[in-house]
Amino acid sequence: MTGNKKPREPSALAYTFIPIATLHTCFAEKFGIPRQMNLAAAATGRLVFHPRFSDTDAVRHLEGFSHVWLVFVFHRAMGNTWSPMVRPPRLGGNKKVGVFASRSPFRPNSIGISAVKLETVEHTGQGPVLHLSGVDILDGTPILDIKPYVPWADTITDATGGFAAERPSPGLRVVFSAAAREQSRQMADQIPDLAAIITQVLQNDPRPGYQSGFSASLPKNYDKIRYKTYGIRLFDVDVKWQVMNETALVLSIEPMASPGFEP
Amino acid sequence: MTGNKKPREPSALAYTFIPIATLHTCFAEKFGIPRQMNLAAAATGRLVFHPRFSDTDAVRHLEGFSHVWLVFVFHRAMGNTWSPMVRPPRLGGNKKVGVFASRSPFRPNSIGISAVKLETVEHTGQGPVLHLSGVDILDGTPILDIKPYVPWADTITDATGGFAAERPSPGLRVVFSAAAREQSRQMADQIPDLAAIITQVLQNDPRPGYQSGFSASLPKNYDKIRYKTYGIRLFDVDVKWQVMNETALVLSIEPMASPGFEP
Numbered sequence A, B: 001m002t003g004n005k006k007p008r009e010p011s012a013l014a015y016t017f018i019p020i021a022t023l024h025t026c027f028a029e030k031f032g033i034p035r036q037m038n039l040a041a042a043a044t045g046r047l048v049f050h051p052r053f054s055d056t057d058a059v060r061h062l063e064g065f066s067h068v069w070l071v072f073v074f075h076r077a078m079g080n081t082w083s084p085m086v087r088p089p090r091l092g093g094n095k096k097v098g099v100f101a102s103r104s105p106f107r108p109n110s111i112g113i114s115a116v117k118l119e120t121v122e123h124t125g126q127g128p129v130l131h132l133s134g135v136d137i138l139d140g141t142p143i144l145d146i147k148p149y150v151p152w153a154d155t156i157t158d159a160t161g162g163f164a165a166e167r168p169s170p171g172l173r174v175v176f177s178a179a180a181r182e183q184s185r186q187m188a189d190q191i192p193d194l195a196a197i198i199t200q201v202l203q204n205d206p207r208p209g210y211q212s213g214f215s216a217s218l219p220k221n222y223d224k225i226r227y228k229t230y231g232i233r234l235f236d237v238d239v240k241w242q243v244m245n246e247t248a249l250v251l252s253i254e255p256m257a258s259p260g261f262e263p
Helices: A178-186 A194-205 B177-186 B192-203
Strands: A015-019 A019-027 A044-049 A068-074 A111-124 A127-133 A141-148 A173-176 A229-234 A237-244 A247-255 B016-017 B021-023 B043-047 B067-071 B111-124 B127-133 B141-148 B175-176 B229-234 B237-244 B246-253
Touching: A015 A173, A068 A127, A068 B111, A068 B127, A111 B067, A111 B141, A141 B111, A141 B192, A173 A178, A173 A194, A178 A194, A194 A229, A194 A237, B067 B127, B175 B177, B175 B192, B177 B192, B192 B229, B192 B237, B192 B246
Parallel strands: A173 A247, B175 B246
Antiparallel strands: A015 B016, A019 A044, A019 A141, A044 A127, A068 A111, A068 A141, A111 A127, A229 A237, A237 A247, B021 B043, B021 B141, B043 B127, B067 B111, B067 B141, B111 B127, B229 B237, B237 B246
């Protein structure tokens, strides 16, 4: 965010909301999160209500809906300033649009909405837990509200979509090195879906848009570039990969020794 | 709301948001508002930004999207209590579901979301004004956020919808009495779309579900019932109608002498 930053001031007109739940997901950091919901079906979420809102009655008949809207706080984007224009990754990160023409987390009110698949409603001794898939939300995100996705109202078949009209095509083929395949196999007990999550996350090509095929043509010296190694943290696992032409090669999948540890 | 009411307590974990805009609509009262967006296309809204957020840059390229999400405060529903279960009008008002399985305004955090049609972005001396249609939101509603409706992400074609799966069929034929037709004609200068708005609002049968054909069969003495006269306020106009079989007869359309005035 640069340029015309605006302060967030307190106001007599302010509304205060209290999170009802916390969402637990595989996305330990912002980098790598799919740029909309339902791009990575294997990316699951576990929604745990806070004690005051943990009431079986409050979710009664919710299981009849295949999808739910989550209204949540972009808690890592809460700050003191916002900019009227942002650079959406879909435009390569180098073209600006108005903040209200984007789904950017950096907005005057740091509220996000996301429609995710409702897999099951589990009833535990501590209250209901929602099991979700297709999530695009950071681990630990505070949830303000849950609403059913109402197909006849929320599915607007004649809607047209500006600069983000097309679903991004799965950009990359994903291949695991022998070492990464073995590491994934060893972790299958703790994280059964790890290989599927990695595949779906990397298919969507989380690199900044200006480095991917979405908006830029290949540089002339493309074949002479040393391939950059990217890293992403999923759960407590550090995944490293390189991109060659249209293929993401997963190099390694290693448990993190400590948060932020770099070997 | 009855039963197991929950207090809203202040909390250290609370998040505070400041409205960025106010939405002006024809719906002066809750009764009559369509029970989802896009049921009354003629119901328009004018979104006026508050001075601090009134910035042409912030809506740049928004006009490329046909629809936008409004994230808003159910400001008339802000209160001190909420109930884990609510009675949605779609179920006749006499069956309860969990509050998170409903779009009811009476929820732990009084936040609503609604996808409405973006007609135009007007640039005025006081900043941008969004002209919207298909709104289902009260006049004067505080707007917390505006986001583009992204068709490939927000249109979930395989979503299934629990108890609200089907779009409510336009329930009623709408007929204007000669008097109402003349009154509507006289007001056409001030409110050109008034007859269309009345028609679309009454087609959706705003009566409580248990009185409409959605869930109840006709009582045996139906033809002996004295038809009840209903009233609804749209803008500053008082509309009166009766329902006979599947027809809404508009009796009168009168400017309100003063807010809440009853002749």
